[in-house]
Amino acid sequence: xxxxxxxxxxxQWVRPKNGATFDTIDPSNESVITQVAAAxxxxxxxxxxxxxxxxxxxxxxxxxxxxxATILRAIARGIRERQDKLAELEVRDNGKPLPEAQWDxxxxxxxxxxxxxxxxxxxxxxxxxxxxxxxxxxxxxxxxPVGVAGAIIPWNFPMLMAAWKVAxxxxxxxxxxxxxxxxxxxxxxxxxxxxxQAGLPAGVLNVVTGLGPDAGAPLSxxxxxxxxxxxxxxPTGTRIMQAAARDIKNISLELGGKSPFIIFDDSDIExxxxxxxxxxxxxxxxxxxxTSRVLVQRNLYEPLLKRLVEQTQRVSxxxxxxxxxxxxxxxxxxxxxxxxxxxxxxxxxxxxLLAGGTRPANCEKGYFLTPAIFADVPQDSWIWxxxxxxxxxxxxxxxxxxxxxxxANDSRFGLAAAVMSHDLARAERVAxxxxxxxxxINCSQPTFTEAPWGGYKQSGIGxxxxxxxxxxxxxxxxxxxxxxxxxxxWYIK
Numbered sequence: 001x002x003x004x005x006x007x008x009x010x011x012q013w014v015r016p017k018n019g020a021t022f023d024t025i026d027p028s029n030e031s032v033i034t035q036v037a038a039a040x041x042x043x044x045x046x047x048x049x050x051x052x053x054x055x056x057x058x059x060x061x062x063x064x065x066x067x068x069a070t071i072l073r074a075i076a077r078g079i080r081e082r083q084d085k086l087a088e089l090e091v092r093d094n095g096k097p098l099p100e101a102q103w104d105x106x107x108x109x110x111x112x113x114x115x116x117x118x119x120x121x122x123x124x125x126x127x128x129x130x131x132x133x134x135x136x137x138x139x140x141x142x143x144x145p146v147g148v149a150g151a152i153i154p155w156n157f158p159m160l161m162a163a164w165k166v167a168x169x170x171x172x173x174x175x176x177x178x179x180x181x182x183x184x185x186x187x188x189x190x191x192x193x194x195x196x197q198a199g200l201p202a203g204v205l206n207v208v209t210g211l212g213p214d215a216g217a218p219l220s221x222x223x224x225x226x227x228x229x230x231x232x233x234x235p236t237g238t239r240i241m242q243a244a245a246r247d248i249k250n251i252s253l254e255l256g257g258k259s260p261f262i263i264f265d266d267s268d269i270e271x272x273x274x275x276x277x278x279x280x281x282x283x284x285x286x287x288x289x290x291t292s293r294v295l296v297q298r299n300l301y302e303p304l305l306k307r308l309v310e311q312t313q314r315v316s317x318x319x320x321x322x323x324x325x326x327x328x329x330x331x332x333x334x335x336x337x338x339x340x341x342x343x344x345x346x347x348x349x350x351x352x353l354l355a356g357g358t359r360p361a362n363c364e365k366g367y368f369l370t371p372a373i374f375a376d377v378p379q380d381s382w383i384w385x386x387x388x389x390x391x392x393x394x395x396x397x398x399x400x401x402x403x404x405x406x407x408a409n410d411s412r413f414g415l416a417a418a419v420m421s422h423d424l425a426r427a428e429r430v431a432x433x434x435x436x437x438x439x440x441i442n443c444s445q446p447t448f449t450e451a452p453w454g455g456y457k458q459s460g461i462g463x464x465x466x467x468x469x470x471x472x473x474x475x476x477x478x479x480x481x482x483x484x485x486x487x488x489x490w491y492i493k
Contacts, residue, residue, distance in 0.1 A: 004036045004185070007043055007209065008192035010050035011202025017042040022211065024185060027095040027329040028319045028366045036185050039210035041218040044177070047206035048224040051148045051175040054203030061145050061173040065122035072116035072170060074198035075191075079109040079159075082194065086159060086187055091320040093184040094158060095328040095367070096283055098320055104160045107449070111163040114449045118470050119171035136484040142477045145173035146250055147226030149473060150219045152240070153188070154232045155181035155331050156286040162188050164453075164464050165229045166205060172473035174227070177206045179219050181232075183331055185209040212236070223247055229472065230254070231288070234458055241461075252462030252472050254288065254454055256387045257415030260408035261291035261444055262398075262430060264421035265299040271442070272300075272420055273307050276393065279418065279444030281315065281371045284330055285391035288459075289416035291444045293384060294395045295404050301397040305375055308395075309355045312371050317360045329367040330390060336367035339390030343372055346383040351394065352376050379407060387413070401430065409435045414456030418444040437463070 005021050006013040021035035039047075055061055060068070079086065083105050090101035122143065130139040151165040162178060169176050180188035192207040208215055216236075220228055220243040227250040230240045237255045244251045261279055263272050279291035296304050320328035330336045343357040357372035371391040377384045384394050398404040408417060417436040421427045424441075431439040437455040440446065447453065447465075454463035462472055482488070 004034050004189050004209075007037050007039055007047070008189065008196070008205075008207040009043070009047045010054075010206065011196065014046075016040065016210075017046075022182060024093060024183070025332060026092050027331055028092075030333075030365055030367075033092055033186070036182075036189075036209050039179075039208040039215040041214070043208055043210070044215055044218040044222060047177045047208050048148065048150070048219070048222045050203040050206055051177050052224045054201060055145075055148050055175040058175075058201055058203060060175060060201050060204045063173070065119035065126075065171070068171060068173065069116035069119040071198050071200055072112050072119060072167065075195055075200070076109040076112035076116070078194035078198055079105065079112065079191075082190065083109070086190060088321070089186045089190065090158060090184075091328070093186050094155060094331055096320050097325045097328050100283060101320070104157055108159045108163040111160070111449050112167045115167040115171040115470065118168075118467065122171070122470075130478075136482060136486075137480055138483055139478060139480040142479055143474045144477055146473050146475050147174060148224060149174045149176045149227040149229060150179070150222065150225040151176055151229045152179045152216050152219065152232065153181060155183040156283060156288070158184040159187035159191060161231055162191055164231075164469065166191070168464075168469040169229075169473045170200075170204065172470055174473045175204045177208060177219060177225070179208050179210070179216050182209065182211050217243070220244065221246070226250060227252075227473065237460070252454075252464070253460040254462075254464060255415075255458060255460045256413060257288045257290065257455065257459050258293055258385065258387050258411050258413045259289055259291045259416040259418070259436065260293040260295060260411070260434070261418040262404045262408055262420070263294065263296045263300065263304070264401075264419075264423070264426065265297035266422045267300065267420045268422075269300070269304055269307055272304060273311050275418070275420065275442075275444045276308060277311060277315070277371075280393040281312075281327060281391045282445060284327055284369075285371075286331060286335070286389050287445065288387075289438060289445065290389075291416065291418050292388065292393055293408070293411075294393055295398050295407055296395060297404070298397045298399055305354065305373075305395060309373060312355050312373055315371055317363065317368055317370065319366075327368075327371060327391060329363075330369060331367070333367060335389065336369065339369060339388055339392065342383055342386075342388045342390070343392060346374050346377070346381065346392075346394075349381040349383065350378055351381060351383060357392070379410070385411065401426065405430065405433055409433075412458045415459035416440070416455070
């Protein structure tokens with residue numbers, strides 16, 4: 001295994017100031033994969049200062065979009081060249097099944113290609129003429145990079161979540177300090193190496209691994225950061241927002257969710273069951289947009305539950321590298337214990353556990369859990385309201401459209417939602433009334449780089465992906481010129 005005990009700062013691989021490391025664990029067997037560099041505040045300061053110099057004095061922000069696009073495309077090629085290795089690292093570090101990891105890495109490369117195209121387009125749209133009422137003046141609106149960005153990414157899609165932030169930031173001309181989750185740091189360090197090989201100038205991308213309190217907190221509080229971008233939990237997002245408020249930093253947050261899935265009784269049962277399962281069991285349910293609250297119209301409720309239990313019990317569970325596995329382990333012991341505690345609480349609250357929620361018989365070690373189905377879940381219960389972040393689905397019946405919408409929108413979250421019906425007019429109507437930033441019709445979870453991603457309410461601030469992701473890293477400047485040769489006339493000589 002390659003050594004990961006160094007940080008990537010200012011175009012060089014350096015050991016952390018205190019020389020410390022931490023273990024990264026394979027969740028399938030609880031063994032140590034390798035030791036990873038443990039950054040602290042002094043290392044964060046070095047990284048931010050490197051990014052600051054690269055932005056204030058270096059060539060990157062001054063390059064044309066086309067010049068930056070060349071390097072972004074080189075990064076995409078480098079990712080594809082290492083795709084097999086990167087996917088295996090994701091499986092070992094995160095636990096997800098290999099086909100899902102391969103999908104993620106392919107999407108990561110595609111993300112860099114997509115933002116390379118937007119960087120190209122930026123050259124022709126950087127400045128916009130403004131029509132003014134006073135003809136003595138000429139004015140333009142100009143798009144410029146926001147500056148130095150600090151990015152803190154989660155562990156559920158490690159390399160893909162890095163790309164969602166790094167690719168648009170670089171396309172815009174920003175410089176960045178990237179802090180991956182301490183649970184899944186390996187592919188972020190590989191990304192640094194790929195970017196280095198692609199010719200990215202020193203200091204433009206810095207990757208610092210470390211624990212949240214030791215590295216993430218100093219990054220979010222550093223005065224040299226112009227923008228903070230974070231994906232993760234609401235409590236951590238709250239702390240980051242508080243830190244950003246001290247310096248009035250530009251901020252974007254993609255936080256938690258408790259997404260509803262409304263299924264009307266004209267829906268096909270087999271299609272509904274497959275999308276329910278994909279919507280909550282994909283990536284072991286460790287997905288912020290997971291449609292974990294399922295509302296089924298009463299006429300379909302019992303037959304759908306019966307089929308859902310049958311199909312769920314057929315899901316293959318095991319090491320993500322094994323062929324045919326659909327569910328790998330949860331990411332670590334802490335997450336495993338949290339999900340088990342949530343399942344116990346659901347039973348105490350009166351919900352009916354129809355299936356799952358225990359360790360599979362064939363998995364003696366590792367953080368494996370059979371996918372759980374709760375039925376008749378009380379609407380005021382903790383498991384109905386709060387994010388579990390595991391393979392646990394909660395199901396309730398409803399009688400009519402109005403009731404379904406009331407229940408779906410009764411949440412402090414608003415990241416995603418889904419609706420299923422053969423009546424497309426009804427599905428479209430419901431989609432427009434759901435209070436969520438992402439709504440799927442007759443499906444759940446497909447994600448496209450071209451479309452905006454982000455939520456309402458406590459699910460976050462701002463949007464990633466698409467042109468909206470690039471806008472996250474751009475400021476708008478007004479430049480106005482006085483063209484008249486006549487005195488302004490503020491005073492008379």
